[in-house]
Amino acid sequence: MSDSSSAGLVEALAHALVGGALLKAGRSGKPHFRQFRLARVLFEDVNEVRIGQKTKVFSSNRMIEHEHISFSLITSSRTLDVICKDVSEFQLWTMALQAIVEGRIVGDSPELTDALQLADSGAKSSELTVQVRGKSAVVQRREDASDLYTWGDGASGRLGHGDEECRLVPQVVEALLGTDVRTFATAAAHMGAISPAGRLYMWGRGGFGRLGQGHERNRVTPLMVGELRETKVVALAAGDAHTLALTDSNAVYAWGSGADGRLGFECAKKRTPKEVPAAGALDVTQVLCGAVSSAVVTAAGALYTWGSSDHGQLGHGDLTQVTEPKLVDALADAGVAVAFAAMGVSHTAAVTTDGRLYMWGSGESGKLGTGSEADALLPTLIDHLTDVKAVALGASHTVILLADGSVYACGSNRMGQLGIGAKDVVQETRPVRVSLPDGLVVRHISSGNDHVAAVSADDKVLTWGLGLGGRLGHGSEANHWQPTFVELFNDKVVRTVECGGAHTAASVVHGWVDDGETKQCMACKSPFTFVRRRHHCRRCGGLFCGSCSSRKFPLLSLGFSEAVRVCDKCYSIVSN
Template identity: 25%
Template sequence: MGDHYRAVSFEELPSHLILEILCSGKLSAMDLVSLEFTSKTFGARNGIYPLKFKSLVDFAAFQLCDSHAIFSQMVLNSQNELYDRCGGNWKRVLRFLQSLEQSSDMVETSLGNMQITTGKYHTLAIRNSSVYSCGSSLCGVLGQGSETTQRTAFTRINFPPLARVAHVSASYNHAAFVMESGEVFTCGDNSSFCCGHKDTNRPIFRPRLVESLKGIPCKQVSAGLNFTVFLTRQGHVYTCGSNSHGQLGHSDTQDRPSPKKIEVLGSIGRIVQVAAGPNYILSVTEGGSVYSFGSGSNFCLGHGEQHDELLPRCIQKFRRNGIHVVHVSAGDEHAAALDSNGFVYTWGKGYCGALGHGDEIEKTRPELLSSLKNHLAVQVCAKKRKTFVLVDSGLVYGFGSMAFGSLGFPDARRLTNKILKPRIVYTLRTHHVSQISTGLYHTVVVTNRGKILGFGDNERAQLGHDTLRHCLEPTEIFIENSSSEDVDLML
């Protein structure tokens, strides 16, 4: 029987089918750019899209932006402003939205999907649904077993068969993992019940399923100091652990041995992101509002005062000015936020220039970082007296304390110990950075090619190298392929 099938080129497909493929959501902004350059079909005027669009690809990019979760929540004026900031180019708007979405979650690289997170003296990384850890294993935070005190190279953490890790968060002394199934595992110091296992207050040396969240699928987790925040797929927030400052959001200071839902946030609306500081929490609603609660010290709650908040309270500075926040980062003594137009805001203590405003003066409420207003920021990362801002071109800006070289400016260390205004981390300029995470005194980034680079303190092998002590220049951290990863890549 003869073969009646033959290869069909894009040029032979009907325009409406080509448009359907382009708008499927399977292509990135860069994919669309490449397609536009490879075939005249994508730029042909065939009556299928309005005249105001430059090409079929341009129209497809607009359609993808219009249906994007962030863009669709923006008011018309903000949408127009973003379009103008992107030079009237819908493909760049799409690139910004996709980069924004990935940088705080799982990033797509040429070596697979990846995510990194840094703790006090350790680092965890996800690659292709497997998770690896290195550094100091204080109280079992590496998830490698009770016999492990330190890992000098990224070592895979064992999970039950078929378990695929989708998100990870690390604090000083515990870690939490979200599976693709929505299940949550935790490990580390559980003396404050921050791991969510009320049957024991002993350290948990290997990831253990949080039984009380069975049947409540989660999408994100954030580990604070002795407490944990869980964000469900439905946009609800659960907390457990220490509650000395009301950081669990339940209107009291009573510790919780297992995750409990924050009812107040449930009545406010869908939560899309949470960030845990040492003793406080920032939460972002689908509509772009920010609610903070917990310790008011250092003005990290953004309300202009230092009172503890036992219930979630809206940061009015954002609401009054119509600012649609999409991502927040909760540092030790300061905080940062990113809005839907790529603008950055910082507040809290200004030690060492951590707020980036050219001085060390505290900001009691969020203030626009004006020196970066001409850039489209896609990620902010605040930690111990330092801040990083990733922009859509893949460049990284850093400011604040340069202790142990964790800010990435080896030449400036001879002249000063702090950077007061955003400055390009030139040691990363040859790389397109897709995600950044910084710990106490070390920093790790992932590039779009799947490289993991680290710099700063390596005294406890938190940068995945045995012989180095301090890395002033970004140094590659290697993950060896496991057999299961090889299988995943072939599927």
């Protein structure tokens, strides 16, 4: 058995050992969910794993739309007939069961030993669990998908709502409902989002080809980047006019403006993704973009930078631009390993694995936290802060998150971006503590040009700083001089938030769109009335009129064994 096939079998066995909810067809009544795991199945009498719906039990409980994910265990006296929730689950279960029935897996098989270890180490269980209560079974679902909300300045379509209007409060990106956005990146005027399958969607300003679509037109709604359709993208970063992406094969791609060498190869502009040759052997774990520069962090903790260094933001000790990834020697020579890095408009920061913070580049308004406004051409240790967890950089300020959940900031406070509540303080050249609500613990921070967003330990969003265009999400354009909760997320679970130059985005655990969030059908845009009533699609959670959600389909992966209402878009996806 080859290494790859052996690894696949171990994964399949571990999946079956952990178990999950499968739809069981019976001799009478409708199919129902039951919890299965490998330890509960006896194989001494199993003669065959029969693919499809080819037994007497299935003939009386036919679900033809799910025949491709159905199988039966055949014994001399009966059959166990089940339907999986999706193709991936079907492939894992049938691979494991067939290996056992065919005798390729026995008690001392190394694959089984490895699978037991993998299962015990926390292999992911099914999102559905079944609890049997008396004669009934209750299906419970652990929601793991995410929706994307955006708000603020909508110029060039950067919010993805189909227009260029500003949004004063967060609004779900309807075009991505049902896509499950896990990772996304914001920039000055464009955005990108990645699905679990690694599909990359881009929208906003298209100048210089920064959307990777082969042209320079703006996009007001998300569109998949066709050039990377067959590639799994795992990380994304966006600068003022360029974009970087990291794939699961450890390749780094760049596109957009190539001015100052920011793409990592000689090119004035690139309208479609191109691999950065010099990054291919670096074992990259993070990609990041400044306004006019780029960087990567490697698994070994090395930082490489390239592009413009007009303020020394590359950290190489001079103002010379670099056209391909170059090691920041000052960090390497100091023997520090970088865990996380961030780039702003004209300065850069790195957090080491032992919680130290280095900053360099433009010192305007004291944003380097060194006590002065002088530029730094080499990484400078901010030695009065320890246990640093993350850092976020704005145009003229810096925000720092410590391991205990407290937040510090330095630089300009002209728009309230330091979050200290004092309007008379113009700037701070050393980090000062942000005025968070009493007892609040922060787990994530992000910064735009002049505003800041944070996610608390209990998954709520706070914003502060410049409010122009509605980027703070509080329903107005007023500045906020200290952290304020975004009310729309009070009843939601927020995973992460990211700030663009003048807009903000958040990924939120998937749920039905609240009735008050839209007054029109998300498909045909007809307004809801007493006659044209609103209906929720059970798959994406969006709100639609009856004409745009008249179809029904059994959504097994969501725990619906019988057909339920779905919108036309979701019906097209699941039925195909």
